[in-house]
Amino acid sequence: MTWLLVILPGFLAGLVQGLTGFGAAIIMMIFLPQLLPVDQSAGVAGLIMAASVITMVVRYRQHIRLKRIIIPFIIYASVAAWSVHLGKVLDVQLLRTLLGGLLVGLAIYFTLSKQAGTQRYPFYVAGAFMIISGFFNGLFGIGGPLMALYFLSLSQTTEDYIANLQTFFLFDIIYITTIRVSTGILSSADIPIVLIGMLGAMLGTLLAGQILPHMNMLMVRRVIYAFIGLSGCYYLVF
Numbered sequence: 001m002t003w004l005l006v007i008l009p010g011f012l013a014g015l016v017q018g019l020t021g022f023g024a025a026i027i028m029m030i031f032l033p034q035l036l037p038v039d040q041s042a043g044v045a046g047l048i049m050a051a052s053v054i055t056m057v058v059r060y061r062q063h064i065r066l067k068r069i070i071i072p073f074i075i076y077a078s079v080a081a082w083s084v085h086l087g088k089v090l091d092v093q094l095l096r097t098l099l100g101g102l103l104v105g106l107a108i109y110f111t112l113s114k115q116a117g118t119q120r121y122p123f124y125v126a127g128a129f130m131i132i133s134g135f136f137n138g139l140f141g142i143g144g145p146l147m148a149l150y151f152l153s154l155s156q157t158t159e160d161y162i163a164n165l166q167t168f169f170l171f172d173i174i175y176i177t178t179i180r181v182s183t184g185i186l187s188s189a190d191i192p193i194v195l196i197g198m199l200g201a202m203l204g205t206l207l208a209g210q211i212l213p214h215m216n217m218l219m220v221r222r223v224i225y226a227f228i229g230l231s232g233c234y235y236l237v238f
Contacts, residue, residue, distance in 0.1 A: 003196050005031050005034060005035060006031070006032075006035075006048075006193055006196045006197045006200070007197065007200035008200060009027055009028055009031040009032075009197070009200070010028070010048055010051075010196070010197035010198065010199065010200025010201040010204065011200035011201065011203050011204040012027050012204060013025070013027040013028050013048065013049065013197075013201055013204060014052045014200060014201035014202060014204025014206075014207075014208065015204035015205070015207055015208050016204075016208075016227065017049065017052040017053070017056075017201070017204070017205060017208070018052060018055075018056065018204065018205040018206075018207070018208020018209055018211075018212060019208045019212060019215075019220075019223060020148065020223055020224050020227050021144075021148050021151075021161060021162050021165045022144030022145060022147070022148045022165065022169075022224075023144060023145075023227055023231070024045070024048070024049040024052055024144075024201065025042070025046060025049055025140075025141045025142050025144065026142055026144070026231050026234075028041075028044070028045035028048055028049070028141075028197065029041060029042065029141060029142060030234070030238075032044055032045055035193070036193075038140070039084075039180075039185050040185055040186065040190070041141070042139070042140050042141030042142075042180075043141065043176075043180040043185050043186040043190070044190050044193055044194055044197070045141045045197075046172075046173050046176060046177060046180075047173070047177060047186075047190075047194045047198075048194055048197035048198055048201050049169070049173065049201065050170070050173045050198070051197075051198035051199075051201040051202045051205065052201045052202070052204070052205040053166050053169045053170050053173060054170065055202060055205045055206070055209075056162055056163075056166040056205065056209075057163070057166045057167055057170055059209065060159050060162050060163035060166070061163065062163075063157075063159045063160050063162075063163035063164070064163045064164060064167050065160075065163075065164055066167075068151070068154055069164055069167055069168050069171070072126070072130050072147070072168065073168055073171050073172065075127065075130040075131065075134065076131075076133055076134035076137070076143065076147070076172070077134065077171075077172065077175050078134065079130070079131050079134030079135050079138065080134040080135070080137045080138035080143065080172070080175075080176055080179075081138065081175075081176075082138065083134065083135045083136075083137075083138030083139050084138035084139070084176065084179055084180065084183070084185075085138075085183070086138070086139060090139075095136070096140075096235045096238075097236060099142075099232070099235050100231075100232045100233065100234070100235030100236035100237075102232070103145055103231050103232025103235065104229055104232035104233060104236065105232075106145075106146075106149070106228060106232075107226070107228040107229030107232060108229065110149070110221075110225045111222075111225045111226075111229070120153050120154060121150065121153055126150055129147065129149065129150045130147070130150070132146055133145075133146045133147045137172065137176065138176070141176075144169070145228045145231060147165065147168060148165060148224055148228075149228075151164050151165040151168070152221065152224060155217075156217075158212065158215065158216070158217055158220050161217075161220070162212075
């Protein structure tokens with residue numbers, strides 16, 4: 001029964017990640033805390049997400065632009081390395097509620113504003129996205145929504161958006177997993193769960209790969225905003 005609580009969410013996570021560019025960890029974190037502590041669940045979810053991320057990095061590798069990724073990743077990773085240790089000392093439920101409110105507000109704004117998300121953000125807004133994303137990634141393994149908005153604002157095509165966002169996440173997975181292993185949050189005992197989840201994630205990503213070419217950039221934007229809003233509602237309610 002345990003494997004069903006991993007492979008099916010993994011499939012849904014891979015499907016969502018493949019269609020929106022983020023969200024795998026959000027889906028997995030609905031289910032994994034039923035099996036593991038929150039900090040360990042975040043680490044396992046990140047590794048499961050690697051299956052989807054690597055698949056898309058390889059598929060869209062010709063569209064990767066490293067100059068767009070390096071500086072945002074340095075800021076994001078620096079904050080994540082600090083916040084990964086805070087889950088035991090902060091009011092996690094309050095933080096989840098704050099994150100939920102932020103995501104719902106952003107989803108409403110971007111859905112109603114015709115120009116939002118189509119232009120580059122000022123440096124202070126982009127920097128805030130990186131800091132907030134890194135903070136919540138360290139705590140819950142969830143840093144995707146705001147970084148998705150950041151890379152979406154820089155992209156003219158779906159391929160550009162997916163390629164650069166997934167490369168960013170690949171760097172993040174390698175970095176934050178190293179920290180979690182070195183601090184004992186993750187161990188070899190987690191490997192079976194990770195592998196089962198990866199199987200589901202790869203199947204979901206492959207299905208998404210058949211759907212995504214039929215979606216134009218406008219459709220992708222709408223799906224992203226909708227999923228950000230749903231994610232926010234989840235954090236507000238639960």
